[in-house]
Amino acid sequence: MNKKVIFVLKGIGLVLILFVALFPLFWMFITSGKTMTELLKIPVTLWPEDFTFQSYYEVWVQKPFPQYIANSLKIAVVATVLGMIVSSMAAYGFAKFRFPFKRGILMFVLVAQMFPSTSIIIPLFSTYRSYGLYDTHVGLMLLYTTISLAFSVWMMYGYFRGVPKELEEAARIDGCGALKSFIHVILPISKPGIAAVGVYAFMCAWNEYLYSLILLTSEQNYTISIGLSRFITEFGTYWNQMGAASIIVTIPTLVIFILLGKNLIEGLTAGAVKG
Amino acid sequence: MRKKRKVSKLVFWEAVRGYLFITPALVLLLGLLFIPMIQGFTYSVTDFNILKSWEYNFNGIENFKKIFSNENFGVILKNEIIFAVVVTSVTVVISMLIAIFLNSITRCKNIVRALVFMPWVLPEVVVGALWRWIFDGEKGLVNSVLVEYLHILPDHIQFFSEATALATVCFVYIWRTYPYVTIMLSAGLQGIDRGLYEAAAIDGCNGIKIFWYVTMPNLKYVLSICSLMAMIWTMNGFGIINILTAGGPGVSSTTLPMVIYKTAFQKFRFGEASAYSVIQFFIIMAFALIYLKITKATSEEDA
Numbered sequence: 001m002n003k004k005v006i007f008v009l010k011g012i013g014l015v016l017i018l019f020v021a022l023f024p025l026f027w028m029f030i031t032s033g034k035t036m037t038e039l040l041k042i043p044v045t046l047w048p049e050d051f052t053f054q055s056y057y058e059v060w061v062q063k064p065f066p067q068y069i070a071n072s073l074k075i076a077v078v079a080t081v082l083g084m085i086v087s088s089m090a091a092y093g094f095a096k097f098r099f100p101f102k103r104g105i106l107m108f109v110l111v112a113q114m115f116p117s118t119s120i121i122i123p124l125f126s127t128y129r130s131y132g133l134y135d136t137h138v139g140l141m142l143l144y145t146t147i148s149l150a151f152s153v154w155m156m157y158g159y160f161r162g163v164p165k166e167l168e169e170a171a172r173i174d175g176c177g178a179l180k181s182f183i184h185v186i187l188p189i190s191k192p193g194i195a196a197v198g199v200y201a202f203m204c205a206w207n208e209y210l211y212s213l214i215l216l217t218s219e220q221n222y223t224i225s226i227g228l229s230r231f232i233t234e235f236g237t238y239w240n241q242m243g244a245a246s247i248i249v250t251i252p253t254l255v256i257f258i259l260l261g262k263n264l265i266e267g268l269t270a271g272a273v274k275g
Numbered sequence: 276m277r278k279k280r281k282v283s284k285l286v287f288w289e290a291v292r293g294y295l296f297i298t299p300a301l302v303l304l305l306g307l308l309f310i311p312m313i314q315g316f317t318y319s320v321t322d323f324n325i326l327k328s329w330e331y332n333f334n335g336i337e338n339f340k341k342i343f344s345n346e347n348f349g350v351i352l353k354n355e356i357i358f359a360v361v362v363t364s365v366t367v368v369i370s371m372l373i374a375i376f377l378n379s380i381t382r383c384k385n386i387v388r389a390l391v392f393m394p395w396v397l398p399e400v401v402v403g404a405l406w407r408w409i410f411d412g413e414k415g416l417v418n419s420v421l422v423e424y425l426h427i428l429p430d431h432i433q434f435f436s437e438a439t440a441l442a443t444v445c446f447v448y449i450w451r452t453y454p455y456v457t458i459m460l461s462a463g464l465q466g467i468d469r470g471l472y473e474a475a476a477i478d479g480c481n482g483i484k485i486f487w488y489v490t491m492p493n494l495k496y497v498l499s500i501c502s503l504m505a506m507i508w509t510m511n512g513f514g515i516i517n518i519l520t521a522g523g524p525g526v527s528s529t530t531l532p533m534v535i536y537k538t539a540f541q542k543f544r545f546g547e548a549s550a551y552s553v554i555q556f557f558i559i560m561a562f563a564l565i566y567l568k569i570t571k572a573t574s575e576e577d578a
Contacts, residue, residue: 013376014387021391021454024405027416031408043423044414086299093296097289105297107567112308114563116511118532119552122539123314124307126329146307149300178292207398209514214540225514228400232407232518239408246401253396261389261396268455269462 025250032056032243039240055240056248065245067220068227073252075137075223076205079144083201084194087149091156092182096168106157113150121214128215135217143215144205152197155267159193160186196267199260206253224249312556318549326543338550347526354441355510355530355558362448363506367498369449370456377457378464388458395454403518406447410434440520440528447515452505463497464490496569503566507559531555 031039033051059065094106124143125134133139163186171181187194209225216222222230228249231242257264319338323331342348373391380387394402409416411434418431434443467490475485491498513532516522522529522537529537531551539548 010376010380014380017373017376018387018390020450021393024409024450025393025397027409028401028405039414042414043419044416046424086303090297090300093293097293097296098286099290099293102293105301107571108309109300109304110567110570111560111563112304114507114511114559114566115308115312116532116535116552116555116559118511118513118535118539119315119549119555120308120311122535122545122549122552123311123318125539126325126545127311127314142303143307146303149303153300178296182296203396207396209399209517210536225398225400228398228404229518232400232404239414242404242408246404249398250401253398257389257392257396261392262385265388265392265458269459 025246028243028246030243031239032241032247034240036238036240039238055238055244059241059244059248063227063241064219064222065224065227065248068222068224069248071137071221072206072224075140075144076202078141079148079205080198080201082141082145083148083152084198086145087152087197087201088156088187088190088194089182090149090153091160092186094153094157095160095163096178109150109153113147117147117210121210124211125214134215135221137221139215140212140223143211144208145201147208147211148197148201148204152201155197155200155270156190156193158270159190159267163189192263193267195260195263199256199264200267202256203253315549315552315556318545319553320550321546323545323549324543325545331546334546338547341547342550342554347529350526351529351531351534354526354528357441358445358448358512358530359506359510361445362452362509363502365445366449366452366456366505367502370453370460373453373457374460374464377461388461392454392458394450395452399514400518402447402451403515406443406450407435407519410443435520435524437524437527440524444516444519444528447519448509448512451515452509456501456505459497459501460494463494467493499569500566503562503569507562507566510555510559510562531558 030046030048032055033048033053034045035048035050035052035054038045038049090109094102128134128139133142167185167189168181171185176184207225208223209229212223212226213229216226228242228245231238231245318331320333320335321331322334322337377384377387377391397405410418412418412431415434417434421428422431433439471489471493472485475489480488510530511532512530513536516528516530516533517536520528522533526534531554535548535551535555538544538551
C-alpha cells in the first residue's frame with residue numbers, strides 16, 4: 001500500500017471516531033434550534049428550517065434554570081476546593097509518612113469508590129433527615145467532596161511519590177516543618193496533579209444525579225441534573241428546550257475540559273504506563 | 276537503650292503526623308460511605324418501611340426470603356450479568372481498536388484524544404436524554420434516517436420495547452464508557468518499549484503475532500485494571516438507565532441498582548431495598564478483591 005491510501009484510510013477512521021463521540025451532542029444542538037411545529041414533523045428534519053434561539057430564551061427566562069445553574073455551581077465549586085485540599089493532604093500523608101495500617105487504609109480508600117451509590121443513599125437519606133442536612137446544599141457539598149475523594153487521593157498519591165525526597169530534605173534543613181514544606185515545596189510543583197484532581201472533582205459534582213434526586217425536595221434548591229431530568233418527565237415532548245438545556249449545562253464542563261482536560265487525562269493515565 | 280527509645284519516639288511522631296494529614300479524608304470516607312454501607316447491612320434484616328413508620332424491628336432473613344422467592348429476581352440478576360459482561364467486553368474490544376488507531380496518528384494527537392474523551396465527561400442526565408431522543412420510536416433520528424430517508428427498513432424500530440430495552444441501555448453505556456478505557460489503553464500502548472516491536476519484526480513476526488506476543492503481555496496490567504473499573508462502574512450504573520428506560524418496560528431493563536432505587540424510593544421499603552444492596556455489595560466486592568490483588572501484586576515491587 002502506498003502512503004496516500006494509508007493517509008486517506010486514517011482520515012476516514014478519524015472522522016468516524018469523532019463522529020461517534022461528538023455527533024449526539026451536535027444533534028442536541030440542531031434540535032435546540034428548531035421550533036415546536038418543526039419538531040412535530042415526521043420524519044425529523046435534519047437541519048432546522050429556520051434556526052431560532054427561542055428555546056434557549058424559554059429555558060433561561062421562563063424556567064428557573066439560572067437558579068439551578070447557580071445552585072450547581074455553588075455546590076460544585078465548594079466540593080472542588082474542599083476535595084483538592086482534603087485529597088492532597090491525605091495523599092501527602094500516605095506518600096511521605098510511615099504509620100501503622102497504611103497499606104490497609106490505602107486499600108480501603110481504593111475500595112470505597114466502588115461502593116454502589118444506590119446502596120449508600122438509603123441510610124444516608126435517614127441520617128441526613130435526622131441531622132438537618134436533608135434538602136440543604138451543605139449536605140450535598142460534603143457528599144460530593146467525598147465521592148471524588150478516593151480517586152483523587154490515589155491520583156495525588158502517585159504524584160507525590162514521584163517527588164524526589166531530596167527536595168523535601170532540603171526544605172527540612174532550612175527549618176520547614178511537615179506542614180510548611182507541604183505547602184511551600186510540594187504543592188507548587190504538583191500543580192498539574194492538583195489541576196487534574198480539580199477537574200475530576202468538579203465534573204463529579206456538576207454531573208451527579210442520584211444523590212441530589214433523593215436529598216433535595218424544594219425546587220429552589222434543585223441542581224441542574226434534577227432540573228434537566230424534570231424536563232424529560234414533565235415536558236417530554238419539548239425536545240428543543242431539552243436540547244437547549246443540555247447544551248447550556250454542558251458548556252461549563254466543556255470549558256473546563258478544554259482548559260484543563262490535558263491534566264485530567266495525564267492524571268488518569270499516570271498509573272497506566274508502569275506495570 | 277536510651278537511643279532506642281529516642282528512635283521509637285521519632286517513629287511515633289511520624290505516625291501521628293501521617294494520621295493528621297489523612298484524618299479529614301478518612302472522616303469523610305468513613306462518615307459518608309463506609310458507615311452508611313454498614314448501616315445498610317443492619318437495615319437489611321429489619322422491616323424498615325418509611326411509609327409505615329420511622330421505627331423498625333428485626334425480622335431476620337425475611338427480606339432475603341422475599342427477594343429470592345420473587346419471580347422477577349432471576350430476570351433482574353440475569354439483566355445485571357448481561358449488562359455488565361456485554362458492556363465491558365464490547366467496550367474493551369472497541370477501545371483497543373481505537374487506542375491502536377489513535378497511537379498511529381501523528382498530528383493533532385492531544386486534541387483528538389480530548390475530543391474522543393467527551394462522552395465520559397457529559398452529565399449522566401444529558402447522556403440519557405441525548406440517546407432517548409436519537410432512539411425515539413417515532414421522531415428519533417435513527418428511525419427517520421433508516422425508514423424515511425434511506426428506505427432501508429419498512430417500519431420504525433421500537434428501541435425501548437420489552438425485547439430491545441436492555442440492548443439499548445447496553446449500547447448507551449458502551450458509548451459512555453469506551454472513552455475512559457480508550458484513553459487508558461492508549462497510554463498503556465505508549466508505555467511499551469519500541470525496541471520490543473523492532474526485535475519482534477526482525478524475528479519475522481507479522482502484525483497479529485506482534486499484537487499477541489508483544490502488545491498484549493505488556494498491556495495486561497492496564498487492561499485488567501481498566502476493564503475491572505469499567506465493569507464495576509457499569510454494575511453500579513443508575514442515572515443513565517433511569518433516564519432512558521427507568522428499568523422498564525416491566526423489568527426488562529431493570530438491574531440491581533435500579534431495583535434498589537425503586538424498592539427504596541418508590542415503594543419506600545427500606546429493609547427490602549437494603550437486602551438487595553447487600554447482594555449487590557457482595558457481587559461488587561468479589562470484583563473489587565480481584566482488582567486489589569492485581570494492584571497489590573504490581574505495587575509491592577516498588578513500595
